[in-house]
Amino acid sequence: MQIDLTVNGKRASLDVEPRLLLAHALRDYLNLTGTHIGCDTSSCGACTVLLDGVSVKSCTVFAVQASGHAVTTIEGIGNADSLHPMQEAFWSAHGLQCGYCTTGMIVSAVDLLQRNPDPSDDEIRAGLEGNLCRCTGYENIVKAVRAAGAAMRSGEARHSVNELMPIHPPREEPPPSGEGIIPQQLQETKA
Amino acid sequence: MAFTAMVGARIRRREDPRLITGRATYVDDVRQVGTVYAAFVRSPYGHAKITSIDTSAAKGDPHVLAVYTGEDLHHAHNLKASLPVAHKMPDLKTPPHYVLALDEVRVIGEAVAIVVADSPYTARDAAEKVVVEYDELPAVVDTEKAAAGPPYVHESLGTNVAFTMPFSAGDPDKAFAEADVVVKQRIVNQRVAPVPIEPRSMVANYDAGMQQLTLYSATQIPHLLRTQLAIVLGLPENKIRAIAPEVGGGFGAKLNVYAEEVVVSWVAMQLERPVKYIETRSECFQAMIHGRDQIDDLEIAAKNDGTITGLRLKITANMGAYHQLLTPVVPTLTLLMAHGCYKFENIQAEVVGVFTNTMSTDAYRGAGRPEATFFIERAIDMVAQRLKLDPADVRRKNFIANSAFPHTTATGLTYDSGDYETTMDKALALADYTGLRKRQEELRKQGRYLGIGLSTYVEVCGMGPSAAMPAAGWDSATIRIEPTGSITVLTGVSPHGQGQETTFAQIVADELGVPIDQISVIHGDTDKVQYGVGTFGSRGTAVGGAALKLAIDTIQAKAIKIAAHQWEANPDDLEYRDGKIQVKGDPSKTMSTPEAGFLAFMGDNLPPGLEPGLDATRRFEPPNFVFPFGTHICVVEVDAQSGQVEVVKYFAVDDCGRLINPMIAGGQVHGGIAQGLSQALFEEVVYDDRGQLLTGTLMDYAIPHAEQVPHYELDHTVTPTTVNPLGIKGIGEAGTIGSTPAVANAVIDALAPFGVVHIDMPLKPEKLWAAMQAKPTNGSVQ
Numbered sequence: 001m002q003i004d005l006t007v008n009g010k011r012a013s014l015d016v017e018p019r020l021l022l023a024h025a026l027r028d029y030l031n032l033t034g035t036h037i038g039c040d041t042s043s044c045g046a047c048t049v050l051l052d053g054v055s056v057k058s059c060t061v062f063a064v065q066a067s068g069h070a071v072t073t074i075e076g077i078g079n080a081d082s083l084h085p086m087q088e089a090f091w092s093a094h095g096l097q098c099g100y101c102t103t104g105m106i107v108s109a110v111d112l113l114q115r116n117p118d119p120s121d122d123e124i125r126a127g128l129e130g131n132l133c134r135c136t137g138y139e140n141i142v143k144a145v146r147a148a149g150a151a152m153r154s155g156e157a158r159h160s161v162n163e164l165m166p167i168h169p170p171r172e173e174p175p176p177s178g179e180g181i182i183p184q185q186l187q188e189t190k191a
Numbered sequence: 192m193a194f195t196a197m198v199g200a201r202i203r204r205r206e207d208p209r210l211i212t213g214r215a216t217y218v219d220d221v222r223q224v225g226t227v228y229a230a231f232v233r234s235p236y237g238h239a240k241i242t243s244i245d246t247s248a249a250k251g252d253p254h255v256l257a258v259y260t261g262e263d264l265h266h267a268h269n270l271k272a273s274l275p276v277a278h279k280m281p282d283l284k285t286p287p288h289y290v291l292a293l294d295e296v297r298v299i300g301e302a303v304a305i306v307v308a309d310s311p312y313t314a315r316d317a318a319e320k321v322v323v324e325y326d327e328l329p330a331v332v333d334t335e336k337a338a339a340g341p342p343y344v345h346e347s348l349g350t351n352v353a354f355t356m357p358f359s360a361g362d363p364d365k366a367f368a369e370a371d372v373v374v375k376q377r378i379v380n381q382r383v384a385p386v387p388i389e390p391r392s393m394v395a396n397y398d399a400g401m402q403q404l405t406l407y408s409a410t411q412i413p414h415l416l417r418t419q420l421a422i423v424l425g426l427p428e429n430k431i432r433a434i435a436p437e438v439g440g441g442f443g444a445k446l447n448v449y450a451e452e453v454v455v456s457w458v459a460m461q462l463e464r465p466v467k468y469i470e471t472r473s474e475c476f477q478a479m480i481h482g483r484d485q486i487d488d489l490e491i492a493a494k495n496d497g498t499i500t501g502l503r504l505k506i507t508a509n510m511g512a513y514h515q516l517l518t519p520v521v522p523t524l525t526l527l528m529a530h531g532c533y534k535f536e537n538i539q540a541e542v543v544g545v546f547t548n549t550m551s552t553d554a555y556r557g558a559g560r561p562e563a564t565f566f567i568e569r570a571i572d573m574v575a576q577r578l579k580l581d582p583a584d585v586r587r588k589n590f591i592a593n594s595a596f597p598h599t600t601a602t603g604l605t606y607d608s609g610d611y612e613t614t615m616d617k618a619l620a621l622a623d624y625t626g627l628r629k630r631q632e633e634l635r636k637q638g639r640y641l642g643i644g645l646s647t648y649v650e651v652c653g654m655g656p657s658a659a660m661p662a663a664g665w666d667s668a669t670i671r672i673e674p675t676g677s678i679t680v681l682t683g684v685s686p687h688g689q690g691q692e693t694t695f696a697q698i699v700a701d702e703l704g705v706p707i708d709q710i711s712v713i714h715g716d717t718d719k720v721q722y723g724v725g726t727f728g729s730r731g732t733a734v735g736g737a738a739l740k741l742a743i744d745t746i747q748a749k750a751i752k753i754a755a756h757q758w759e760a761n762p763d764d765l766e767y768r769d770g771k772i773q774v775k776g777d778p779s780k781t782m783s784t785p786e787a788g789f790l791a792f793m794g795d796n797l798p799p800g801l802e803p804g805l806d807a808t809r810r811f812e813p814p815n816f817v818f819p820f821g822t823h824i825c826v827v828e829v830d831a832q833s834g835q836v837e838v839v840k841y842f843a844v845d846d847c848g849r850l851i852n853p854m855i856a857g858g859q860v861h862g863g864i865a866q867g868l869s870q871a872l873f874e875e876v877v878y879d880d881r882g883q884l885l886t887g888t889l890m891d892y893a894i895p896h897a898e899q900v901p902h903y904e905l906d907h908t909v910t911p912t913t914v915n916p917l918g919i920k921g922i923g924e925a926g927t928i929g930s931t932p933a934v935a936n937a938v939i940d941a942l943a944p945f946g947v948v949h950i951d952m953p954l955k956p957e958k959l960w961a962a963m964q965a966k967p968t969n970g971s972v973q
């Protein structure tokens with residue numbers, strides 16, 4: 001079947017089997033491999049993308065259902081030159097370890113903030129209930145979403161990876177435990 | 192270390208940009224022209240004879256390239272080798288474990304045939320067309336029933352007992368004869384599934400011209416995997432390249448050599464095309480190793496003041512149907528740690544490993560030590576409850592004293608260092624333990640049930656001295672100063688979320704005085720990196736990082752010789768200070784490591800006899816394990832109406848020695864706590880009597896969502912170890928080991944007014960509700 005959709009702002013025309021899942025269309029036809037697959041029961045959320053701006057599990061949508069619609073994948077959320085505040089916050093707050101759940105988690109969190117720009121910690125936890133992470137214990141994910149919300153509400157400019165990548169601190173005065181390397185609000189008081 | 196700017200800093204991880212932008216390459220993201228796709232036909236029975244396999248319909252499918260059965264591999268192609276089990280146990284029964292079942296299947300999900308087709312969808316379609324006829328055989332899934340007699344998982348063995356290991360130290364009989372109280376309890380440590388969010392994934396390719404096999408696999412051990420592939424496939428090891436690209440979590444489940452890895456590699460050789468196999472989550476639940484599954488029968492002898500004088504223990508461990516790589520080793524680690532952080536001199540124990548018609552158990556985060564910590568921490572609480580003592584006081588009474596280190600335990604380990612009381616006191620203060628106990632009293636009067644659970648753990652990790660390991664225990668590092676000044680680090684460990692691309696660069700940045708963005712840490716490719724043992728047993732930094740430190744020492748010593756020659760000075764008069772070479776005590780003239788590296792590259796002005804180039808490969812053989820420890824305190828409230836558990840607070844004070852990046856160490860603790868807590872409250876792999884898996888999807892098997900875990904409050908103490916030159920201990924498994932008993936102790940403490948002494952995990956509402964139907968007593972203990 002012929003389908004036409006917009007993915008990350010670009011038109012795409014694909015000839016697909018009716019049973020092809022959107023997740024596979026994105027990964028295997030469009031080579032957008034940032035969308036991951038972690039289960040076969042719509043449980044894990046690793047495959048989350050935005051369909052017309054709203055989060056969906058792309059393993060639970062047929063590619064043909066996306067025809068005529070706009071899909072945003074993690075690759076379209078931000079890139080190394082211009083990170084989405086949510087991506088930056090996950091990085092700064094150590095909201096990821098193996099990274100496998102992370103792309104779907106970030107997309108879900110972006111969707112969450114669209115619906116609720118200033119969620120409480122409990123609302124963040126409830127809002128991410130469709131996404132499983134086995135590595136982080138969620139603590140730093142919650143912290144990241146909170147920080148991203150603050151950044152987005154204050155209209156902070158996007159940063160590039162290069163601006164944020166740690167380099168050697170000044171040799172003359174070694175900072176105590178990384179002060180100035182990570183924004184203060186993201187430093188745990190205790191670790 | 193002389194100079195610490197980066198070490199100790201909470202810098203952002205350098206691996207993250209690719210992960211947060213979706214530009215990382217996991218195995219399923221590897222794209223190779225001409226790739227074909229595999230699907231496995233798997234046993235629907237727990238135990239059955241294969242009476243016939245008809246592959247003709249599948250072979251007739253135009254999308255299908257090949258179908259192979261066990262018969263094909265074993266007879267037509269002579270691939271007879273069995274999957275490896277690494278052990279040093281003289282009497283271990285090791286029945287063959289073929290990569291595709293031959294004649295009989297012994298566990299649900301066992302691979303029976305492989306189908307290769309032109310897309311993942313057509314491969315699955317064709318797998319459905321393979322018709323396998325079975326005669327179902329009686330299955331056994333209950334460990335104790337299996338130990339007692341038939342039916343046998345492996346008929347030819349005439350038993351299901353894989354091994355028994357007796358142990359005795361001190362005089363346990365005397366201890367029990369003289370005890371004031373004896374506490375007996377049978378504790379079931381239930382079977383759990385590791386569930387990394389990335390399932391097992393692999394793609395193999397065979398270059399017939401070069402006669403080289405390349406296997407990308409989501410593994411924690413690329414080099415060990417290569418060695419085992421060479422053995423099983425009968426190939427020269429130098430013609431195999433194993434690559435662990437980005438790996439989406441492991442937790443021990445990817446510390447293995449799986450049948451699928453061998454079969455997919457072999458098929459790629461037959462077809463001379465890249466063959467990809469990505470398992471489904473349902474397959475993962477069936478055929479990826481499971482963890483735990485022990486029955487621990489415990490007797491503890493104690494004096495009235497809470498001093499524990501003796502331990503009798505029987506560990507009955509469910510091995511599953513076959514040995515995977517470390518299956519029989521795991522319960523022996525439980526025995527090794529049976530005394531925890533306490534001075535138990537008199538121990539009598541027996542470990543029994545039993546085959547059943549279930550998936551193999553193997554190393555899952557903690558691997559044997561969580562089981563030990565669980566029963567010992569539960570036992571301490573039971574002694575406290577029986578004697579009406581505070582559980583913190585009973586712990587304090589039995590701790591190995593600070594003055595006793597190094598301390599040789601009854602099971603023969605030597606704990607080099609420890610300070611258990613300080614971490615416990617810090618945790619008690621952090622949690623306001625006294626205040627919590629008061630609050631508990633008040634709430635009980637109102638019919639609300641708060642529970643406070645302690646766990647004071649020590650674990651053995653940094654695996655480990657080679658002599659104490661089933662295979663090599665060392666690890667390796669190479670540092671190369673490139674001509675233009677950037678630095679390449681090749682590490683033998685294989686991180687998959689632990690962040691060593693960052694922490695190792697932090698160490699090198701400080702020691703060799705280069706900006707961290709000029710350091711690249713490479714891992715996970717056997718054609719790039721010297722042999723390394725891999726990432727497991729909380730050894731990445733404790734062993735791999737120690738090897739890195741040795742390589743730094745070698746680089747520095749050579750750079751100093753080069754500088755000395757330039758400056759016509761005596762090398763003995765020079766030193767590294769703040770990452771640069773200078774005359775001792777005189778910073779007016781310096782030489783950087785890249786400058787020394789450039790001179791070493793030019794090669795025309797070097798001291799006589801010194802080889803050109805500035806690089807070093809070093810290996811670290813750990814003289815001992817390391818023994819991180821800590822205290823976890825969990826506070827729960829159990830709802831009397833529903834049995835629902837709310838985790839109100841969680842405190843963890845851990846000691847893993849020096850911290851390279853506290854943010855990363857904290858993350859390891861968070862994740863570990865969540866996994867351990869989840870075992871206590873939610874997780875359980877269940878098979879029915881015929882070996883059908885009842886928890887085969889993420890709908891039936893509960894791993895926690897964000898809402899189901901609490902906020903964790905962390906602190907730490909620093910007791911460096913002398914076992915390695917960095918003074919660090921592993922932190923990867925500590926959270927898992929410490930948390931399960933803390934949570935269980937809290938829940939059972941909440942139920943103390945109902946006379947509850949012990950309830951087996953997972954502590955689900957229905958069990959708790961049932962226990963709370965007794966009439967509560969008013970006191971805090973029964």
Ligand code: FES
Pocket residue numbers: 036037038039040041042043044045046047048057058059060
């Ligand atoms: S892959 Fe879509 S929810 Fe798991």
Ligand code: FES
Pocket residue numbers: 095096097098099100101102132133134135136388439440688
């Ligand atoms: S970071 Fe590994 S699963 Fe979330």
